[in-house]
Amino acid sequence: MNRYIISVTSAIVGILIAVSTGRADESDRFTQLRERMVKQDIEARGVRDEATLRAMRAVERHKFVSEDMIRMAYADRPLPIGYGQTISQPYIVAAMTELLQVREGDVVLEIGAGSGYQAAVLAEIVDRVYTIEIVPELAELSASRMKDYGYDNVEVKEGDGYFGWEEHAPFDAIIVTAAATHIPPPLVEQLKPGGRMVIPVGPPMRVQNLMLVEKQEDGSITQRNIMAVRFVPLTGER
């Protein structure tokens, strides 16, 4: 009898050790993948901002994709999250975050929470992130992720992002991930003078360029069209 109890207990302990070791192994593996992602796909492609790189290292991207996509979570490509939405490729997330030039103490508005990944990356850097998502299922999902992963400084609202989030305005930075034929004027109004807004442009699953909107101290704006990838000169090679 004693021998039986001992062997069963040993087996259970063994299994527990194996599982926890497995988990630790898996966690290590993701950390390694993340490190490689930051080095090869982000730093090597020109993103230099320390805060951005730190945030990209910290946020566990595999927790923001569906089960069947975990394998691909750290590949430098966008992944589908359902409802015609995607989680942007890591390089684009980093490039957008760097372009926003956000710092500790900033307040940021995001239009289109999607998976919640971009909000989490921003939340690693700034004081507060407000994010609006029009698809109820995605709003619920990203809100629960923020809660589960301890991002207390992110607030998710289900609704229409066109009119921004007046009660928390003005914002130091705004990121708009939902495509539109025009930049919603209320968003420009809710941007602080000196603030920056970034909008990725392109067909589904691809970002061709990033539109950077800078609000001047006098309230006027300038827009810059920044290519998402390094590109050949348009003339003169042949």
Added chain:
Amino acid sequence: MLNRNSTIENPKTPFLHLSLFFISGVGIAYQIAIMRIFSIAQWHHFAYMIISIAMLGFGASGTVLTLLRSRIRGREPDMFRATSLLLAAAIFLCYEWSQRIPFETFHLVAQARQYVYLAQLYVVLAIPFFLVSTCITLAFFLGPRRIGLVYFVNMAGSGLGAAAAVALLYLFPPERIPYLLAFGVGMAALLVCGPSGVRRWKWISVSALILFAGWVWIQGMAPIRISEYKVLSYTLQFPDAEIVGRAQSPLSQLTAVTSRHIRETPGQISNYPMHELGPLPEQAGLFFDAGAVSVINRFDGDPSDLVYLDYVTPALPYRLMDEPDTLIIGAGGGTDVLMALHHGASHVTAVEVDPRVFPMMDEYFREFSGRLYERDDVTPVVAEGRGFLEAREGGRYDVIQIALLDAFSAAASGVYALSESYLYTREAVDLYLDHLSPNGVLAITRWLKTPPRDAIKMFATLVEAAERAGIEAPEHHIAFIRSWNTGTILLSRSPFTEKQVEAIRAFSRDRWFDVVHYPGIVPDEVNRYTVLEEPTYYLAAQAILSPDREAFYEDYLFYVRPATDDRPYFFQFFKWGSFRELMREMGMEWVAFVEWGYIALVATIVQGGVVSALLILLPLGVLTRRAETKGKRRWVLLYFAMLGLAFMFLEIAFIQKFMLFLAYPVYSVAVVLTSFLIFSGLGSLTADYFQTRGRTVLTAAVIGIGVVTGFYLLTLPALFSAWAGWTDAARVGGSVLLLGPLAYFMGMPFPTGMQLVSDRYGAMVPWAWGINGFASVMGASLATFTSIHLGFRVLVLLAVLLYMVAGMSYLRLRRNS
């Protein structure tokens, strides 16, 4: 000696030819319907790829029947009945199955299993094509001495099937058509078991039809599974989105949606002071094939309220003149009409190509749109823009505005997913200039692409057209401004006045738009508001206006030479010469920066080529065992491959050419397909007549094709111009008369060759049929590719050359071994 009395009417299969007629018609109708369905579900170029590959099923039946020939000998009537019954079931079951496959084009880059789904789609959709083709080949076996007659029945059935499909698409949503066709084939199957047929088969057919009716009754008809990335899917996720109406036409499926979250503007409204002037008016959307959207603004009848329409680049022409008589091409939901009215247009002619748009506006948005199209100062016209102008005298309009809504040309009609746009060719701009008043302005707005290309191509088109019209210094007649996502280019018949130049400058400054060109522009003024890394648009405009234009066209990364009526592919920008640079600089990222439609076309050719080659070669193992085929296989291969390619080259070329004349792309597809098939059928019947008297007509056919195409190349543009004022019916009649003689000769070579193969090398009949099937499918893609790069004339000449090669291989084939 041929048996002159043998006919297709095998005593065991009464009404075989009638049944074959139905099945052939259903085959082509299925192709057209499934093309429409996938244009709605995905995007037309992917639909094109999927259907083209699936159509290889047509050729595959030849391969399978060659391999099984010895097993089916003597059982052809039963096989025909069984296949036609299977076809009836397959048409609707395969459609249903295809809509359950969770394929998503955009996921191909992220999920390996999407390739499995894509392969599944190819196979599932190919099954009906395979079965149609099997029926036709079996009919060749059942009437081996009258191949010409069988081919005639096949062609006539297909011709009427094409016309019937277009008619059905006016009457029913495309997802219902597979069920209607299944019923049609079921009836055909019953016919073939007719009064003197075999009782067992009659009962099987009746039971199958009852089962089918029961299935549809219980299950209902499967809806189209629309990609989650299409604009309609996205819009329907808005909490208050509601579909208020739907309408069908062969051109597109229209869906009317209301939601307070729809907010579309014709481009960026950079400094619209919403806090002062209020929000945009409430909007509703008309979605074309679940993709492109045309918005309807809530309008109370007072155009001065719609202030936001003065904050977009297309408003520029109205700043240059007072109370212009305006023509809008692509009126859609009416935003551009409202823009003209807001700026005081004295009258607006609103031309819309899709015949369902105005009735939908009337039915669902009459009050919402403020009865826009019933106003005295607005004349709605259902017509294709160019056809409308061709039929009218010139010199009237002060503003011709071509809206952002891309014309729903043949690409949107979806039958072959060709992306011609005759609205954007150099000859089209000649026509617009003719119809402007002496101080009139043509205004074209395009969405901008990254890297810059289409607005540059448009600018080049306007500059070259101005020069053709005898304007000596086009730089004084042309202006170009841009926002972050739109470019508006103006071309004026008279040089811009000082006052107009100042108006262009002031409008751009006030609205934060960048100037790209106007008379007297200086480099300091450009690239201020939406800053590009280089002032690419300005540099391109300067190069196009300079003597270095040719060098610029050569050196630019994209193809930006103007489109012409001979090569009306405005949306084709890819240059093979730039491919290496793109790959070197961007790796696989380059794919995101070129037109996907072109990639899909190339992918279709590569995949189709591989599959065809494999399936054509597969039966060789069986054929080489037969002594009588020795030394003849290569000539059979060459002959039927050339015929398939040449036939499709001419068919595609003339669909493209007649699109211009018949104004509606869908008319062109229907008229050309139907005429080609029916007249080819008559040619085939003639070949059969002479063949049964021991004479062949091949030489006469090849000469006839050469002479008629030569005549068309020389005279078609002049004829089209002279007949432009004819009524629709007269133009359709004229087209049929023009197409008839060519198609008649084109119908002769196939049965001539097939009869020879059937008489002397019977084992190769299905193989020859298969080769012709593969070549026809590949011919459609290769024709588009050739036309894009070399133009209509070269395509037609190539086809004639292919017929000549076929003629020579026939001689080798006939020579006794």
